[in-house]
Amino acid sequence: MNPTALHDLHVKRRDARTARAFEDRRRAETSALLSSVAARAAIALHGTPVLLLDPERVRRQYRHLRRTLPFVGFHYAVKALAHDAVLDVLDDAGCGFDIAGGEELALLTRRGVDPARIIHTHPIKKPAEIAAALAAGVRTFVVDNDVEIDKFRGAPPDTRLLVRLAYRSPHAKSDLSSKFGVGPFEAAHLVERALAAGVTVAGFSYHVGSQLDDAGRFAAAAADTLELMDILERRLNVQFDTLDIGGGFPASYDAEAAGVDEMAAALRPVLEPHARRLDIIAEPGRVMVADAMTLVTSVVGIAERSDGRWYYLDDGLYGSYSNVLTEDVHPLVFAERDLPGSAASHPAGAAGHRWATLAGPTCDSSDVIAREVMLPDLRVGDLLVSPTMGAYTTVTATRFNGRPFTPVAVLGRGPVTGEIAVASDARRLPIV
Numbered sequence: 365m366n367p368t369a370l371h372d373l374h375v376k377r378r379d380a381r382t383a384r385a386f387e388d389r390r391r392a393e394t395s396a397l398l399s400s401v402a403a404r405a406a407i408a409l410h411g412t413p414v415l416l417l418d419p420e421r422v423r424r425q426y427r428h429l430r431r432t433l434p435f436v437g438f439h440y441a442v443k444a445l446a447h448d449a450v451l452d453v454l455d456d457a458g459c460g461f462d463i464a465g466g467e468e469l470a471l472l473t474r475r476g477v478d479p480a481r482i483i484h485t486h487p488i489k490k491p492a493e494i495a496a497a498l499a500a501g502v503r504t505f506v507v508d509n510d511v512e513i514d515k516f517r518g519a520p521p522d523t524r525l526l527v528r529l530a531y532r533s534p535h536a537k538s539d540l541s542s543k544f545g546v547g548p549f550e551a552a553h554l555v556e557r558a559l560a561a562g563v564t565v566a567g568f569s570y571h572v573g574s575q576l577d578d579a580g581r582f583a584a585a586a587a588d589t590l591e592l593m594d595i596l597e598r599r600l601n602v603q604f605d606t607l608d609i610g611g612g613f614p615a616s617y618d619a620e621a622a623g624v625d626e627m628a629a630a631l632r633p634v635l636e637p638h639a640r641r642l643d644i645i646a647e648p649g650r651v652m653v654a655d656a657m658t659l660v661t662s663v664v665g666i667a668e669r670s671d672g673r674w675y676y677l678d679d680g681l682y683g684s685y686s687n688v689l690t691e692d693v694h695p696l697v698f699a700e701r702d703l704p705g706s707a708a709s710h711p712a713g714a715a716g717h718r719w720a721t722l723a724g725p726t727c728d729s730s731d732v733i734a735r736e737v738m739l740p741d742l743r744v745g746d747l748l749v750s751p752t753m754g755a756y757t758t759v760t761a762t763r764f765n766g767r768p769f770t771p772v773a774v775l776g777r778g779p780v781t782g783e784i785a786v787a788s789d790a791r792r793l794p795i796v
């Protein structure tokens with residue numbers, strides 16, 4: 365074998381070992397959750413499908429972000445998971461909120477969140493929506509075009525606009541730069557336009573793209589924006605005070621993605637020198653909540669097709685697995701019987717396993733959750749479990765085919781005993 369082929373083989377083996385270790389860890393975590401009293405109670409109460417939400421994981425993740433980037437003001441992107449239990453822990457922990465629409469604002473104002481902690485980052489808004497947000501006390505908004513700036517003429521004098529920049533991110537799961545954002549020349553024009561309209565531009569925002577597993581790209585976008593701010597301050601004789609580094613921090617769905625520590629290590633040297641002068645903020649969504657929710661489904665049908673075994677589950681792409689459709693992510697799916705400690709446990713890959721296709725419950729042929737999943741022989745009623753189902757699942761689910769929304773069971777710990785309890789809560793934003 366030539367040295368290049370040998371090297372490729374070595375890399376492949378190492379990658380396979382890393383992937384197996386990641387999956388084993390996820391399997392162990394999922395097993396611990398599923399065998400908890402709370403999870404069993406939630407399944408007994410709701411049957412399947414059911415989403416198990418652990419708000420404490422959200423709190424821990426927020427604290428982790430704060431510890432690693434202490435000079436960044438985090439505003440949770442409510443769109444990722446607009447659940448009361450999530451908003452409660454983040455409100456309690458002092459986190460800010462990033463909203464994209466009126467219902468999200470209502471969720472926050474109803475619970476008495478200080479509007480100074482809310483930013484509205486959708487670059488395109490109905491005039492009535494801007495008026496409602498201003499009336500509620502929100503003052504920070506994002507714009508990326510002349511028409512949007514003109515909507516803010518006559519707004520209260522403490523209104524602050526952030527101009528959204530576009531950075532191409534072909535490796536992100538969703539590269540948002542084609543729909544929103546401007547380049548440096550247009551950014552300069554927009555600052556001038558806002559000045560002429562008597563509206564303050566406080567700084568810039570961007571979103572490097574969702575699920576972007578590249579800490580260097582985050583750091584480069586921050587550095588480029590800081591450079592642009594410096595140039596425009598001198599050229600236009602203005603002073604900016606805010607840099608919004610957006611969201612996009614990746615979650616580890618089917619493989620280990622760059623973690624919060626890696627992101628922070630790349631961003632810190634770029635941002636920290638500016639932390640005294642600038643209000644540096646971020647709008648993370650998925651990284652805050654993805655790991656906090658787990659989906660439990662069951663097999664409702666089994667068929668042998670020309671391409672092998674198909675299992676039909678009671679949740680699918682039009683329900684909680686909408687993240688597969690809208691976010692192009694691939695959550696792991698474990699059979700309960702394959703989890704360590706399960707009564708009928710047998711190690712993955714052992715005899716009796718086969719590659720199978722997992723389909724959702726609707727009669728739409730595109731409702732296929734995953735292909736080539738190694739699973740044991742399953743029977744109707746057997747449970748399957750997907751971790752990392754917190755972000756862009758319930759919020760993008762539909763009631764297609766007359767199927768109800770999957771209920772969310774909130775797992776919590778009692779204040780004194782530390783005992784795990786379960787509360788049921790299927791409250792959610794209406795689908796728009």
Ligand SMILES: Cc1ncc(COP(=O)(O)O)c(C=O)c1O
Binds near residue numbers: 444485611648649651
């Ligand atoms: C403006 C804005 N901010 C924040 C987010 C959150 O992104 P993520 O969940 O990838 O962190 C999004 C996602 O689409 C967004 O559009």
